[in-house]
Structure formats: C-alpha cells, structure tokens
Amino acid sequence: MPDATTDVPSYWDRYARGVAPQDPGEVLASAGWTQYPGHGPGFELLGEAVSALELGFGRGAAVAALASQGVKATGVDLSPAAVDRARGQWGHLGAEFHHADAVEFLAGADQRWEAIYSVWGAAWFTEPGTLFPLVHDRLEPGGRFVFSCAPAVPGSYGVQGMYGAGFNGRRVWVYRWAYEPEAWEEILAGHGFRQVRVWEEPAPEPDHVGTLIASAVR
Ligand SMILES: C[S@@+](CC[C@H](N)C(=O)[O-])C[C@H]1O[C@@H](n2cnc3c(N)ncnc32)[C@H](O)[C@@H]1O
Known part of the structure; x- marks a missing residue:
C-alpha cells in the first residue's frame, strides 16, 4: 500500500524514500548544482568556505x-x-544533519556560516522575502549564498502551487517560487546581497531543461 501523504514533511518523506542514494564522491566529481551528473559548475562556487x-x-x-x-x-x-x-549514512564523517524547516532553523541559529547553499532544495520552496533576510543575517560578512533550482516556465512567475498528494488524495499544498534570472537578482540585491549573479546553465542537450543558478555575497 502506498504511503499516505498528509502534510508537507510527509510529501518530502515520500520523496526521500523514493529517490536513489547518491555517493559523495560522485557529487564531488560531478559538480552537483545541475540535474545532469558531471555537468555545470562545481563546489568552487562556494569559494574557500570553512563552514x-x-x-x-x-x-x-x-x-x-x-x-x-x-x-x-x-x-x-x-x-x-x-x-x-543522512545521519545513518554520513553521520560518521562529522557532518551535522538537523531536522527543521529552514526558516525556523535560521531564525533560531546563534552562529554564522561562510557559505549557505541549496541544491534544488529549500531555497525555491520558501518565500524569498522570508528566507533571504535570514540567510543574509546568518552569513559571515563576505560569505556566499548559492542555490540552484529549475528555471521559470515562461510567463509563470512568483509562487507556484501544486497538489503534493495528487488530485484525489489528501489536500497537501506544496509551494515553490520561480522567476527569470533578472528578477532573482533584484530580489537578492533588495535584501542586501552584493556581487549578485543569476544565470541559466544550459542543459547538455539543446532544448532540454536547464538549471537556474544564483550566487550572491553578504
Ligand atoms: C528536491 S529535494 C533536493 C535535495 C537534495 N539536493 C538532493 O539532491 O537530494 C528538496 C529537499 O528540500 C527539503 N525541503 C523543502 N522545503 C524545505 C524547507 N522549508 N526547510 C527544509 N527543507 C526543505 C525537502 O525535504 C527535500 O529533502
């Protein structure tokens, strides 16, 4: 029997159970920001971040x-x-894996990081006007914020809603945000980021879906 999806964490639990594991060595070797292994920039986008x-x-x-x-x-x-x-697989490496909503976690954090990033993760599933000031506040001065996500479908901008459990399941609303690169740049700059650069990394195949990548500095 398929898992019942009753809320947003359950929606993502279903995703977590359904997705094949990824090897960190492959992530290092194959860049990591795009949906195409081995394609696009690598973690050099984070600079020399120590945290x-x-x-x-x-x-x-x-x-x-x-x-x-x-x-x-x-x-x-x-x-x-x-x-x-993640804790079971990678906890022995000394990495910390916290269970929380990104907004709540950042709002309650009492430390700063040299880089905050998101690979198709919470950055585009959270209202930028709520998330970006918190990211800015929790970055060290000079620290980088980098995220990747899908480019906007032309003509479809701002909040995008979907039924996470389908049309005949429980009412689960999942939201994500989409803008053209210039609009993301304005939003980031409007929240105090500098050296803002947002671009669409083309897919390896012509006419396939590219990747939106944003990079900004506190
Ligand atoms: C499409 S997955 C990509 C994750 C990762 N880059 C990977 O390759 O496995 C999006 C992830 O973001 C998490 N997520 C979505 N919204 C979030 C939020 N507001 N706070 C924390 N995590 C969130 C989901 O639980 C999910 O694990």
Missing part, C-alpha cells in the same frame, strides 16, 4: 562530500526520513 550550511539537503551527499573535504558541514531538512537516512 557551510545546506538548506534542504535531501540525500545528504553534498553535505557529506564537503565534510569529507574538511569543511565544517551542516545541513537542515524538514523530512524526518531524509534526516534519519
């Missing part, structure tokens, strides 16, 4: 990969299944 926080780590392999390189690596995810799996 890094991932918002919505999912499989946890990026956090594990950074920890294995000596970075003080932390992740936060609202899916209990994702957190349990």
